[in-house]
Amino acid sequence: MSNIPAELKYIASHEWLRLEDDGTITVGITEHAQDLLGDVVFVELPEVGANITVDEEIAVVESVKAASDVYAPISGEVIAINENLEDEPETINSDPYGEGWLYKMKATNLEDYESLLSAEEYENEL
Numbered sequence: 753m754s755n756i757p758a759e760l761k762y763i764a765s766h767e768w769l770r771l772e773d774d775g776t777i778t779v780g781i782t783e784h785a786q787d788l789l790g791d792v793v794f795v796e797l798p799e800v801g802a803n804i805t806v807d808e809e810i811a812v813v814e815s816v817k818a819a820s821d822v823y824a825p826i827s828g829e830v831i832a833i834n835e836n837l838e839d840e841p842e843t844i845n846s847d848p849y850g851e852g853w854l855y856k857m858k859a860t861n862l863e864d865y866e867s868l869l870s871a872e873e874y875e876n877e878l
Contacts, residue, residue: 756782756874758870760871761865762869762877763868764869764874766781767782768780768781769826771862772856777859777865779855780853780854781854784878789813790817792841792842793815794814795811795841795854796812797837798811798833799833800833801829803827805824806864810824813841826864829858831858
């Protein structure tokens with residue numbers, strides 16, 4: 753089974769979220785997702801300042817096998833993107849829960865974060 757950190761929240765389409773100390777949320781794709789994709793070769797990220805709506809397609813991760821859309825897990829504003837992925841998209845494969853994060857956001861409603869899947873619930877979805 754893939755590594756599923758207990759401190760994160762998840763959605764069924766294989767994105768993870770981490771609530772940071774400052775109230776922002778970091779978003780990435782799960783180890784399971786990057787395993788399915790294979791070697792990541794390109795990432796298209798949302799624009800900083802973009803207002804995103806839950807379930808909206810906001811990014812694309814391309815691998816040698818396929819391209820996969822990334823969906824907004826909750827609504828809010830994109831406040832930062834992982835610019836390192838432009839030159840090193842393979843970081844998603846080597847460190848999906850750390851340096852391979854995709855973007856950071858400020859949630860419209862933090863209660864939306866609390867309602868997402870726990871690690872155990874996500875594992876049951878797999």
